[in-house]
Amino acid sequence: MSWISITFLWYLMLFSLGMIFIPLTKKIFGRVFVDIGYPFAKIIAIILLSYTVFLLGSIKLLAFTQLNVIMVVIGFFAVNYLVLVKSKKTVVSNRGLLKLIIFQEILFLLALFFWVYVRGQEPSIRGLEKFMDFGFINAALKSRFFPPLDMWLSGDIVQPNGYPINYYYFGHLTGAVLIKMLGVNPAVGYNLILATIFALAVTEVFSLSINLIHLFLPKKTRSVGKLIFFGLISSFIVNLGGNLHTIYLFTKGYPNEQPIPFWQILSYYNPTKYWYPNATRFIPFTIHEFPIYSYVVADLHGHVFDIPFVVFTLTLLLLLFVKAKKIKTKSFLTFDFVFKMVVSLGFLMAVHYMTNAFDGPIYILLTIFIFFLVFRLSLDFIYYSLLLTLSFLIFSLPFSSSFTPFASGIGLNCSPDFLTKIGKLGPFLFEKGNCQPTPFWMMFVLWGFFWISAVLFVYVIKSGKTIKAVDRFVFLLFLFGTFLVIIPEFFYIKDIYPNHFRANTMFKLGYQAFMMMGVASGFVFFRLKQTVNIKSFLANLLFLFFFFFVVIYPIFAIPSYYGALKKIPLLDGAAWLENYYPEDKEIIDYLNKAGFGDKNPPVILEAQGDSYTDYERISAYTGLPTVAGWWVHEWLWRGSPEIVGKRIPDINALYESDNLEETKKIIKKYRIKYVVISKMEKQKYQKLNEDKFGQIGKKIFQSSNGFGALYQVE
Numbered sequence: 001m002s003w004i005s006i007t008f009l010w011y012l013m014l015f016s017l018g019m020i021f022i023p024l025t026k027k028i029f030g031r032v033f034v035d036i037g038y039p040f041a042k043i044i045a046i047i048l049l050s051y052t053v054f055l056l057g058s059i060k061l062l063a064f065t066q067l068n069v070i071m072v073v074i075g076f077f078a079v080n081y082l083v084l085v086k087s088k089k090t091v092v093s094n095r096g097l098l099k100l101i102i103f104q105e106i107l108f109l110l111a112l113f114f115w116v117y118v119r120g121q122e123p124s125i126r127g128l129e130k131f132m133d134f135g136f137i138n139a140a141l142k143s144r145f146f147p148p149l150d151m152w153l154s155g156d157i158v159q160p161n162g163y164p165i166n167y168y169y170f171g172h173l174t175g176a177v178l179i180k181m182l183g184v185n186p187a188v189g190y191n192l193i194l195a196t197i198f199a200l201a202v203t204e205v206f207s208l209s210i211n212l213i214h215l216f217l218p219k220k221t222r223s224v225g226k227l228i229f230f231g232l233i234s235s236f237i238v239n240l241g242g243n244l245h246t247i248y249l250f251t252k253g254y255p256n257e258q259p260i261p262f263w264q265i266l267s268y269y270n271p272t273k274y275w276y277p278n279a280t281r282f283i284p285f286t287i288h289e290f291p292i293y294s295y296v297v298a299d300l301h302g303h304v305f306d307i308p309f310v311v312f313t314l315t316l317l318l319l320l321f322v323k324a325k326k327i328k329t330k331s332f333l334t335f336d337f338v339f340k341m342v343v344s345l346g347f348l349m350a351v352h353y354m355t356n357a358f359d360g361p362i363y364i365l366l367t368i369f370i371f372f373l374v375f376r377l378s379l380d381f382i383y384y385s386l387l388l389t390l391s392f393l394i395f396s397l398p399f400s401s402s403f404t405p406f407a408s409g410i411g412l413n414c415s416p417d418f419l420t421k422i423g424k425l426g427p428f429l430f431e432k433g434n435c436q437p438t439p440f441w442m443m444f445v446l447w448g449f450f451w452i453s454a455v456l457f458v459y460v461i462k463s464g465k466t467i468k469a470v471d472r473f474v475f476l477l478f479l480f481g482t483f484l485v486i487i488p489e490f491f492y493i494k495d496i497y498p499n500h501f502r503a504n505t506m507f508k509l510g511y512q513a514f515m516m517m518g519v520a521s522g523f524v525f526f527r528l529k530q531t532v533n534i535k536s537f538l539a540n541l542l543f544l545f546f547f548f549f550v551v552i553y554p555i556f557a558i559p560s561y562y563g564a565l566k567k568i569p570l571l572d573g574a575a576w577l578e579n580y581y582p583e584d585k586e587i588i589d590y591l592n593k594a595g596f597g598d599k600n601p602p603v604i605l606e607a608q609g610d611s612y613t614d615y616e617r618i619s620a621y622t623g624l625p626t627v628a629g630w631w632v633h634e635w636l637w638r639g640s641p642e643i644v645g646k647r648i649p650d651i652n653a654l655y656e657s658d659n660l661e662e663t664k665k666i667i668k669k670y671r672i673k674y675v676v677i678s679k680m681e682k683q684k685y686q687k688l689n690e691d692k693f694g695q696i697g698k699k700i701f702q703s704s705n706g707f708g709a710l711y712q713v714e
Helices: 003-020 022-029 040-058 066-087 095-119 130-142 170-182 186-216 224-239 244-250 276-280 291-297 302-324 337-355 359-375 379-400 440-463 469-489 503-528 534-551 553-562 576-580 582-594 617-622 631-638 648-656 660-670 679-684 691-696
Strands: 410-412 491-493 603-605 672-677 698-702 709-712
Touching: 003 022, 003 040, 003 066, 003 095, 003 170, 003 186, 022 040, 022 066, 022 302, 040 066, 040 170, 040 186, 040 302, 040 337, 040 379, 066 170, 095 186, 095 224, 095 553, 130 170, 130 186, 130 617, 170 186, 170 302, 170 337, 186 224, 186 291, 186 302, 186 469, 186 503, 224 291, 224 503, 244 276, 244 440, 244 534, 244 553, 276 291, 276 553, 291 302, 291 503, 291 553, 302 337, 302 359, 302 469, 302 503, 337 359, 337 379, 359 379, 359 469, 359 503, 440 469, 440 503, 440 534, 469 491, 469 503, 491 503, 503 534, 534 553, 576 582, 582 617, 582 679, 582 698, 582 709, 603 617, 603 648, 648 660, 660 672, 660 691, 672 679, 691 698
Parallel strands: 603 672
Antiparallel strands: 410 491, 672 709, 698 709
């Protein structure tokens, strides 16, 4: 199929899911939101469908097949039909609402096709950590039940049936569910998923933003044109905006990872010296990414999958914030609006945790903070906080029962000497030498636009007559976002990286801060336009000055990665293999077409190599477990370098040893069924003995160029 036809089929699937879930979406948002929360119907569908498949698969009640996924969809269709019948109301009640819904659907379609077109310029699932993400999706697709098996750590004597993925993979599972439902090639589906996340986030932020404005404006002053304009501005900031690092476009530039204060090297407009990833690696030894960078580099990590889930949570929190105070809570055992909202939020906290572990605690904390603002220090506050936590624990149990967190403690940045002598106190670590304070000017380059927006927001609030609930909510987003940014200056979650000890902490917290304060900044722009005087004029100019640097980031980031955007898009992420490793492409296709019935996925043997390389390409592209994969990644997931380190000598012996008995013994140890002999194996193992695999097994596949072969040894 052409890229247009396959994208349109994918869109029809998403559109159908959204249509099915409109009754439930309207029940949640219809009485408060001007657009009945229409864009959230798709994400509600994806979350509930995927979680149901995940839950039933985890308890071995329903196998992960295309037919079963479709049956679950039919079940949810029945549920939504009952909701619609019970409400006795039409979904679309007026022409204004219909126009807004049509606009949002067109916006989704355009955003989807736009990013498919961009990604189609260079669709390769290669580089950075794409092998890992694609491997997780393929491992899920190969699984009949959950959790999926780790494609980079086969079973052994200790655990013969394999090791489950020890990573937050729920987002990858949602992608696998969509791929399974449509039956699309996973290498194409990978790129369609990325475009879907982008389109979902664009429309969700748009909806959240227009409803902030809707809830602020008096009824007589609302206009669809005003809502659309400011909704698009907010959506652009969150999904396409950068930070103030683009000021370096007007400097002489600096060596990568050695930033120089911009005022020391100011010059004329100098784009040839600008490198867009530096905006995400500006503070030495840290990471501070944001959505557009993620969309560009196209790694389908948990924090990317979680973007639309996060916007949904923020929107539910807005609904709770503006509505809970108006409702007099009843008995604790009454299933009223607040009770249902809190349980729903507990469910979403579990989804965040399973998708991107840091996000679970982040949004639990934000939700509890909102509880405090709504209920103050009362029995209601305690009750709902406990209910939220209990709901989170229950809904995340199918995942957490097989997941071991990576964190080994909470470190204190720049611990004083008297604490480093103690070393550890409970979960807190005081490590000598771990001191990386951030100069304020660097933080301002990254977060200055949002902080300027917050200052302007305070000015706007003070200039007004009253402070509305949405104003308080927006101010809370600025406050909590800044809190997240400050945390890594004092604390970090301990992992395996010595020099980059606070990189992941800053990365995960800063990513959420960017989205929260991005939504808030879009609302500030709207508020600045509500008054016309000399002070507000100057405030607008100040906002627009800093906004300029945020807006121009994608102009440089997208072409830097994808070129001039003039090619006919190609969506097959595996096409690059035909140019670099054609024999591997044939082996991968053979394994993917083989089918393995109801049995556990067979173990394959391939060359083992370092993280971020082309090694483990067969396991990544098939989802079949190999003996040992990327070393550093398994070290992080399993907590020890020995997990892979102990297996490397066995892999070396399998490929190079002339001892048939030793080879058979190791094959039995890891229950290996297929052995890959291809270009990378021949390059890495100089003493490779291919003949022995013909003696202990049989060659079942030979590539057309003769460089690749597959042996069955079990």
